[in-house]
Amino acid sequence: MTTSDEMMHGGASSSPDIPSFFDPAVQDDPFAAYEMMREQCPVHRLPENGMYMVTRYDDARRVLSDPKVFSSSPSGRTAQLSESARAAAQVMADRGWVRAQTLQRTDPPVHTHYRRLLGRVFARRNIDALAPRITEIAHELIDAFAASGECEFLNDFALPLPGIVICEQLGLDAAQYPRFKRWADAMLAGAQRSMTVDEAVEQAEIELDAQHHLAAEFEARRDEPRDDLISLLVHAHRMADDDEVAGDANEDEPFTIEELQDLMHQLVTGGFETTTSALTKGLYLLLQHPDQMATLRARPELLDNFIDESLRFDGPVAGLWRTSTCPVSLGDVDIEEGASVMVRYAAANRDPSRFENPDVFDIERPNANEHMAFGFGNHFCIGAWLARTELRIAFSAILERLDDIELARPLDDQVHEFSFFLRPMKELPIRFNAR
Numbered sequence: 001m002t003t004s005d006e007m008m009h010g011g012a013s014s015s016p017d018i019p020s021f022f023d024p025a026v027q028d029d030p031f032a033a034y035e036m037m038r039e040q041c042p043v044h045r046l047p048e049n050g051m052y053m054v055t056r057y058d059d060a061r062r063v064l065s066d067p068k069v070f071s072s073s074p075s076g077r078t079a080q081l082s083e084s085a086r087a088a089a090q091v092m093a094d095r096g097w098v099r100a101q102t103l104q105r106t107d108p109p110v111h112t113h114y115r116r117l118l119g120r121v122f123a124r125r126n127i128d129a130l131a132p133r134i135t136e137i138a139h140e141l142i143d144a145f146a147a148s149g150e151c152e153f154l155n156d157f158a159l160p161l162p163g164i165v166i167c168e169q170l171g172l173d174a175a176q177y178p179r180f181k182r183w184a185d186a187m188l189a190g191a192q193r194s195m196t197v198d199e200a201v202e203q204a205e206i207e208l209d210a211q212h213h214l215a216a217e218f219e220a221r222r223d224e225p226r227d228d229l230i231s232l233l234v235h236a237h238r239m240a241d242d243d244e245v246a247g248d249a250n251e252d253e254p255f256t257i258e259e260l261q262d263l264m265h266q267l268v269t270g271g272f273e274t275t276t277s278a279l280t281k282g283l284y285l286l287l288q289h290p291d292q293m294a295t296l297r298a299r300p301e302l303l304d305n306f307i308d309e310s311l312r313f314d315g316p317v318a319g320l321w322r323t324s325t326c327p328v329s330l331g332d333v334d335i336e337e338g339a340s341v342m343v344r345y346a347a348a349n350r351d352p353s354r355f356e357n358p359d360v361f362d363i364e365r366p367n368a369n370e371h372m373a374f375g376f377g378n379h380f381c382i383g384a385w386l387a388r389t390e391l392r393i394a395f396s397a398i399l400e401r402l403d404d405i406e407l408a409r410p411l412d413d414q415v416h417e418f419s420f421f422l423r424p425m426k427e428l429p430i431r432f433n434a435r
């Protein structure tokens with residue numbers, strides 16, 4: 001998952017009608033604001049930073065379907081970087097690597113090249129082969145807290161499960177997953193919230209730790225590849241040759257270290273933050289809707305639909321950016337060239353023109369899987385099948401082993417960490433009767 005670091009700066013002014021998305025209370029519960037925007041100004045220019053927020057389902061799809069006009073490459077906007085983002089970039093340039101733009105930050109045909117290479121690793125058959133190990137990890141995590149009758153679900157389960165899985169897949173030491181989670185947090189910090197220069201530099205220092213650790217991991221595999229994803233990336237050109245798809249000029253060259261750093265950035269952030277958030281929110285939604293939890297227990301065949309409905313209702317990625325490459329009209333709004341356009345998946349997923357009674361959480365919803373929580377178009381989440389597999393295995397294990405799950409204590413008034421584009425919950429303390 002990559003982000004646009006520059007969007008967080010801007011003044012404090014707020015639209016008279018639409019509540020400010022820089023207000024933590026609005027970020028915590030944005031759904032009334034989304035409804036106003038979908039109805040009154042579906043392509044809304046945020047007064048704080050001039051970014052356009054797109055909230056209707058059809059408009060979101062149009063943006064995501066047209067990479068020539070709505071580019072995933074943030075190039076050309078460096079001049080707009082805030083002081084803190086510039087300071088962080090300087091730290092990386094001086095003592096680390098300036099990441100190349102790969103995969104999520106590219107458009108076709110460059111994107112196609114990266115996607116083809118990585119797509120094989122994340123192909124369904126490869127992910128399905130991981131299922132027994134994911135099941136084992138899920139049960140081991142439950143074993144660790146089952147007897148106590150309570151746990152802090154986020155830190156005791158939702159974080160380590162995808163954390164250990166992505167570490168093992170990449171070939172990183174899974175025992176160090178808390179350190180890698182700190183990396184992921186630091187990598188995303190600039191796009192989550194406004195930071196002072198000191199805070200931005202502190203986060204950049206953590207990202208430097210990540211880059212140097214990863215550089216050593218790349219080096220160790222150059223001569224001695226292992227059975228892991230880092231080895232595949234380091235030797236990606238050979239994989240292309242083996243599969244006889246080396247037609248593209250770039251595919252017979254190994255990835256540069258700047259490309260490898262950027263790919264790892266996307267895999268570490270994508271692998272950690274999002275699935276943790278989906279697990280936590282999925283369980284929280286069941287706790288808030290005990291009737292739905294009872295239905296799911298009685299009819300486990302609804303599991304996949306429950307997963308889709310929770311991703312639709314309140315998914316981990318609220319929105320992501322594109323940049324307009326030319327002047328363009330969307331709805332009745334004229335967007336200038338070079339503008340930041342945020343597709344707000346979370347608002348599109350509650351669009352009544354697509355989903356009947358969109359604000360009702362209904363695990364039997366017939367078209368729940370039409371959500372855009374994994375994006376849409378050429379950048380559709382490459383880890384979607386992995387995430388679904390983890391979610392399926394995790395919720396099966398939880399429902400099988402824990403009865404009478406309830407909140408152990410009331411949550412904070414604002415249940416999410418402030419983030420401009422993600423939906424991380426702060427915690428989820430639960431108690432239960434273990435079977």
Ligand code: HEM
Pocket residue numbers: 001072103104105115166266267270271272274275278315316317320321345372373374375376378379380381382383384386387
């Ligand atoms: C519930 C969990 C997840 C959600 C909701 C999610 C969401 C998304 C979304 C919305 C995009 C589209 C980005 C765009 O259009 O610019 C995306 C792309 C991506 N995701 Fe995920 N993701 C999840 C899990 C994962 C996992 C487990 C991984 C990897 C280990 C991952 C890696 C990526 C990567 C590398 C991309 C870029 C793909 C490309 O540009 O072609 N994601 N994800």
